[in-house]
Amino acid sequence: MEIIIDIDDPAPLFSQLMVQIKKAVLCDRICAGDALPSIRQLANDLDLNNKTVAKAYRLLERDSVIQTRGYRGTFVHPNAKANSTIDLNATVLAKLSETIEAFRDKGVTDSEIRIAFGTVMNNR
């Protein structure tokens, strides 16, 4: 199973990597429990910085598409297929837009929303 990234593509490299791995899961080219290459191996093969691959892996782990099992390596998550269909970014954006619209309807200004958002995020 091969993945292809395009360095001239406007999409960020980590994002291309995430999309490729999710596509591989959805097309059953990699299945739950399958081992994935180490960060260093993938970075060397694609001639990318280790940090780029590490970021893609971290976000895929956050989305429960992959899971890291300590020194044993990285594997495809048991629920990877279901989780690959959800675009967390889009979900977060939709939810936020909905909330912001509701605040505006109630007369809250944008700067008040920004301050409130910052306060909530900082208090987490």
Added chain:
Amino acid sequence: MPDLILIIFYGVLISQIFLISYYYPNKIYQRMRYVTETYPPSIYPKLYPGLSGAGADDVARKKPNAYRYVNMAILIAGLFLLFNLMRSGFYPSGEGEETFVFLFALVQVAPLIYMEYSEFKQFKLMRKANLESKRVADLQPRHFFDFISPRVFSMAAVLLVAVFAFILHINDYDLTWGSDALISIMTIIGVHIYFAILVMWLVFGKKINPHIANKDRRIHMTVVVKIMVYTSIGMSIFIITNDVLQQYNMDYLQPFLMSIYFQILIIIGIGTMLRSTPIENMDFDVYKESV
């Protein structure tokens, strides 16, 4: 009995000259000719960085000739030396003739070493000329034991420990600074560290050839790892046998052993490479301009 030793000595030398300077060079030459004729620069430009324009196909086709001529010259020199040895009534007496065998074997493998060096230079040019924006990687993890059976590796490891024990035993466990045992053990460790670095670099490092298909890359890795492990086994057996010959005052057999050792190394190295990577099975489409 002495006549038998003489026959063995010359027989092994003749075998060394033909195997390293004729048989394998001829196979490699045929392989190079096949590649340059079947995959010329005009259709597969990525395979020949720095070679373009009219006449590039002819230049590429003539390149393997230099390798052939050098080997032919070494073959003739070897036969000339052999003829002179026979004429002078030379008899192996265990007084350093193995050095002669070793030095001649080094001369014989020099074209091979130069060819490897040229190959690395070519890969460097390929990487420099590679303007492809798309990069491909295999999503399959690579582990050392994907390329060699644990049993063979264990055998190499056990033999290595046996060599250390053997060296220590015949040197009365003398590991003082500058002792024979320490020098031998340090040399063997050094060679194995070199092997380990080479394998790590090849298996886990960056792609040396930027265009190679993943399938071919894996095959290449398997071949190199096998060659390294088998060479380690061969080296251990050679060291033990060589020391046994010395212990039993059979030094006159050392040139014979040295020659056999070199021939086995070549059969392991070049033979495995030629056998495991048939040129017809390799993916050369990756070197086309359109890909």
